[in-house]
Amino acid sequence: MNSVASEPALIGVDWGTSSFRAFLIGAEGDVIDGVSSPEGIMQVAGQTFEAVLDRLIGPWVAKANLPILASGMITSRNGWVETQYAEMPLGAGGLARALVPHEAANGARIHFVTGASTEHAGGPDVMRGEETQIIGASSLGLSEGMFVMPGTHSKWVQVADGKIVDFSTYMTGEIFSALKEHTILGTLMKEDAFSEDAFVMGVKAGLSGESNLLHSLFHVRTLPLMGKIPKVATADYLSGLLIGTEVAAATGEVKDVGTITVVGRSDLSDRYEIALRTAGFDSRRAPDDIVAKGHFLIARAAGLVG
Template identity: 45%
Template sequence: MTPALIRPALITCDWGTSSLRAYLMAADGQVLATSASGQGIMALDGVTFPEVLTAIAGGWARDHGPLPVLLSGMVGSRQGWVEAPYARCPAGLPDLAAALAEVPAQPGFGRIAIVPGVLKDDDSAPDVIRGEEVEVLGALARLGVAEGLFVLPGTHSKWVRVEAGRIATSATYMTGEVFAALKGHTILGRMMEEGAFSAEGFRRGVEAAAELEGPGALLGRLFSLRALGLTGRLAGADSADMLSGLLIGAELRDASAGEPFTLVANPALAARYAEAANILGLPHARAPEGCGPAGQHAVAKAAGFI
């Protein structure tokens, strides 16, 4: 059986802030082709949303007819193509499918709609995710489970708890963005030398995180990296990854609290988080690749696209 014999039935696209990735899929979710672009919603540079869609998926539409298109990610935010208001926790496939935001018809394409993000509507500590809900639902499909604690690390690390197949709650750790701000805009960055990943520095950071006690301890521990450098105990080449290990270790301890979790991430980031979890003795697993398109396919099916 060659791809030519399988009929394309759906186009999906994970359209984020800085990039997007589109998939041509069969009705059963098999990915037949992929396409990527750097034109995320904050990197359009004067090009319109319809023009980007045509550039990335217009060829598929020409070859295979007016296929339906399902979009997810920041393309549904207030700054996106069409705002897709958040669905509220708990939110599963039927909830997301019922809350799609329809996009005006575009020549050559079928129905176009955007998956909503998910809101944890809490008065004191609310949270939002947008795009990650699709990946988590895809992980459920790929793993054949209906519950669990999932983490999607990155600039904003998203922790998502699933119960009975629905996203029950979420929490965001600004770990990646805090790392960049501390490295780029505090005294800690001054001692840091660019270079290859320092496993030794990372390990020391995670071990420092393991010793933290209390909610303000992190603020107090940051400066010790500077003092370690001043006293000749920390090399410049190790210090950025020590900071990374300290922050990731603190995140993992707090967010997982010892409960097993599943990493949904690209291999490099998954490896870093898995290493920190190993050092801390925290039980975890890695999700298979392809959770994003698997989740888009599941939503598309629930919404009657295919």
């Protein structure tokens, strides 16, 4: 996939709850080949993780016994080998020192990346997999500033000098689904084309009403009932209200926000970019495959390649 064909030096595996991705990585950190599958750690019932890995990347392993780095929920209690959480600040060196090696039955040597943890006034926060993506981004000129990683549980990450210095998780995506599918708010919602107007109206309400979400969610019901927004746009208003509330909270205590880097290529990332623009922030997209760059940087810091 890269124009410079280099020798394979490393296999990077990003194994999450609901998806699997692997990368054959060259000696310069370039991605030579890639595999993806919906076989996340919760979707492999009846098979061992080893058997799934062998089936998905066996041909790469057969050619040369390359080191394998694995990150994501595969390192959690419900995964293959549980690793600890590393603390802040955290860079490629810290993650390299904390790698947990494991020899598979077929002789493959897998190095599991740790997760990361931080502590705020209200309680602990954790991530598994995102730390490797952030480290990867730092090799691409993105070694400073705020990152937002949209998803079921979005992460806001502060990076300085190529190291993660703090982060916070927002349950926005999962809460959106629960409200849409399991409360009275969903009863008016219908599938329709994305309404950017309704979404931006919701974002503005979220940006201005940050402290009162339990109340402003009721407007998701009253606004269409009173004819103030079209019923078909109600889901987009709700999405905007939640993401706007998240943006206000995540940026509210940061002194110099600067340009925010959005990680991901999904429709959800598009929504975050609209919300950031509405809030007056500059944003940019991280390149694809930053997780493979992260695997490479951690492996190099550990002396496994190069």
